[in-house]
Amino acid sequence: QVSELVQFLLVKDQKKIPIKRADMLKNIIREYKDAYSEIVNKAGRTLQEVFGLQLVEIDTKRHIYILINNLPRAEGQYLCRDKEKEKMGLLLVILSFIFMKGNSVKDSALWEFLHLLRVYPGKQHSVFGDVRKLVTEEFVRQKYLETTPIPLTDPPEFKYQWGPRAEKETSKKDVLNFVAKIQGKDPTFWASQYSETRA
Amino acid sequence: NTVMAARMTDAHRRFLQVLMSNGITEGSEARKLHQHCCETDKVYYAHDKLDDFISTINSHLQPLFMQIRKGVSEDDGRAHYAVVNLAETEVTKMASDYTETELELFRKTMDLIILSENGFASSTDILNLADQLKTKKMKKKEAEQVLKVFVEDKWLSEKNGEYTLHTRCIIEMEQYILSNYQDVARKCNICHSLTIQSQVCESCGIGMHLPCVRKYFRGQTEPRCPKCNEFWSCDTP
Numbered sequence: 001q002v003s004e005l006v007q008f009l010l011v012k013d014q015k016k017i018p019i020k021r022a023d024m025l026k027n028i029i030r031e032y033k034d035a036y037s038e039i040v041n042k043a044g045r046t047l048q049e050v051f052g053l054q055l056v057e058i059d060t061k062r063h064i065y066i067l068i069n070n071l072p073r074a075e076g077q078y079l080c081r082d083k084e085k086e087k088m089g090l091l092l093v094i095l096s097f098i099f100m101k102g103n104s105v106k107d108s109a110l111w112e113f114l115h116l117l118r119v120y121p122g123k124q125h126s127v128f129g130d131v132r133k134l135v136t137e138e139f140v141r142q143k144y145l146e147t148t149p150i151p152l153t154d155p156p157e158f159k160y161q162w163g164p165r166a167e168k169e170t171s172k173k174d175v176l177n178f179v180a181k182i183q184g185k186d187p188t189f190w191a192s193q194y195s196e197t198r199a
Numbered sequence: 200n201t202v203m204a205a206r207m208t209d210a211h212r213r214f215l216q217v218l219m220s221n222g223i224t225e226g227s228e229a230r231k232l233h234q235h236c237c238e239t240d241k242v243y244y245a246h247d248k249l250d251d252f253i254s255t256i257n258s259h260l261q262p263l264f265m266q267i268r269k270g271v272s273e274d275d276g277r278a279h280y281a282v283v284n285l286a287e288t289e290v291t292k293m294a295s296d297y298t299e300t301e302l303e304l305f306r307k308t309m310d311l312i313i314l315s316e317n318g319f320a321s322s323t324d325i326l327n328l329a330d331q332l333k334t335k336k337m338k339k340k341e342a343e344q345v346l347k348v349f350v351e352d353k354w355l356s357e358k359n360g361e362y363t364l365h366t367r368c369i370i371e372m373e374q375y376i377l378s379n380y381q382d383v384a385r386k387c388n389i390c391h392s393l394t395i396q397s398q399v400c401e402s403c404g405i406g407m408h409l410p411c412v413r414k415y416f417r418g419q420t421e422p423r424c425p426k427c428n429e430f431w432s433c434d435t436p
Contacts, residue, residue: 003264046263050259052216071213072240
C-alpha cells in the first residue's frame with residue numbers, strides 16, 4: 001500500500017498538482033481507511049529518505065498536500081528541464097516583486113511591472129506562451145501564487161500574494177538576496193524587507 | 200554485500216530527482232551529474248563508481264517496485280539511464296499525460312513498429328490507422344500533431360518520415376514488450392537487452408542490435424553468426 005501511495009504521489013507531483021486526501025483514500029488506500037495515518041506517514045518517510053521530497057499539508061481544513069524538494073538548494077543548472085527553468089525564472093521575478101512591494105500587489109500593478117519585462121497579458125510570448133494563463137491559472141493552481149478578489153471593486157480587481165508552495169520552496173531571505181544581486185546592492189539597503197527576513 | 204547496505208545520501212537523492220525529471224539521461228550526462236551531486240552534497244566521489252552509486256539507489260527503490268535501468272541506443276550504442284516502474288503495465292506511465300484515443304494510437308503504432316521487419320513504421324501507415332481507432336476516429340492532421348508530441352516527449356523517435364520507439368520507451372517498457380509480443384520481440388544475443396531494430400540470422404533466427412553487430416564483427420572478413428556459425432547474411436552497418 002505504501003509503495004502504491006508513494007508512486008501515486010510522485011505522479012501527481014510531477015504535474016505539481018496538489019493532492020487531496022479524498023483522492024488518496026479513493027484511489028490507493030480504499031479498504032484500509034483505518035490505517036490511513038500510518039500509511040501516509042510511512043509514505044512520507046519513504047519520500048524523504050529515498051527521494052529527498054517532503055510531504056507537506058498546505059491546507060489543514062481541506063487536507064490538501066504537496067511535495068516539496070527538501071534537498072539543500074544547489075546552483076541552478078541541472079535542476080530543471082529547460083521549459084521549467086524559464087517558468088521558474090519568471091516566477092521568481094514575480095515573487096520578488098510581490099515581496100518588495102509589501103507582500104501583496106494588485107493585479108494591475110503586477111501586469112504593469114511585467115510590461116517592463118516585455119511580457120503582456122494579451123500577447124503570446126515566445127517562451128511562456130499565454131502568460132495570462134500561466135500567471136493567473138497555472139501558478140495559482142500549483143499554489144505558487146494566491147489570488148484573492150479585492151472587495152468593493154467594480155470591475156472586480158484581484159490581489160496577488162505568495163502561495164503556500166512558494167512559502168515552502170523558497171524564502172524571503174533568498175528572494176531578497178536575488179533582488180540585491182541584480183541591483184548590485186547589499187540586502188540591508190531595503191531596511192524593512194531585510195528585517196522581515198530576520199523574523 | 201556492502202553496497203546493498205549503503206545509505207542514501209543527499210547526493211543519491213539529488214541524482215534520482217534529476218533522473219526522474221529528465222525522463223531519460225545519456226551516459227556521459229549521467230556521469231557529469233554523478234560528479235555534480237557528490238560535489239554539491241559533499242559526498243565522497245570516485246569517477247568509476249557510478250554503477251555502485253546507482254546500485255545503492257536501486258536497493259532503496261526495490262521495495263517500491265522502481266529501478267534505475269540502463270539501456271542502449273539503437274542508433275549509436277550509447278548507454279542511457281531511465282527510472283523505470285516495474286509494477287506498471289504497459290502504457291500506464293503515459294496514462295496521465297494523454298487521452299484514451301491518443302493512447303490507442305500509440306499502442307497501434309507500437310504494434311506496427313514491433314511487427315515490422317526493420318523496427319520502423321512509416322508515417323503514412325500510422326496516419327492510415329488514425330481513422331480506424333475504436334475510441335474516436337482521429338483526423339490525419341490531428342494524428343500528425345499527436346505523433347509530434349510523442350516524439351517531443353521521447354516515446355517515439357523519427358527519421359526520414361519513419362518512426363521507431365525512442366530509447367526511453369524501450370527501457371521503460373521492456374518487460375511489457377517482451378511479455379506481450381513474445382513471439383516477435385527479440386533480445387540481442389550480445390547484450391541481452393530488448394532490440395527493436397535488429398539484424399536477424401537467417402538460419403537460426405537470433406537477433407542483434409545494429410551497434411552490437413558493428414562491434415562484434417569489427418575487423419572480421421567473414422562475419423559468422425555467434426550461435427549457429429552460419430555466414431552472417433546481412434550487411435554489417
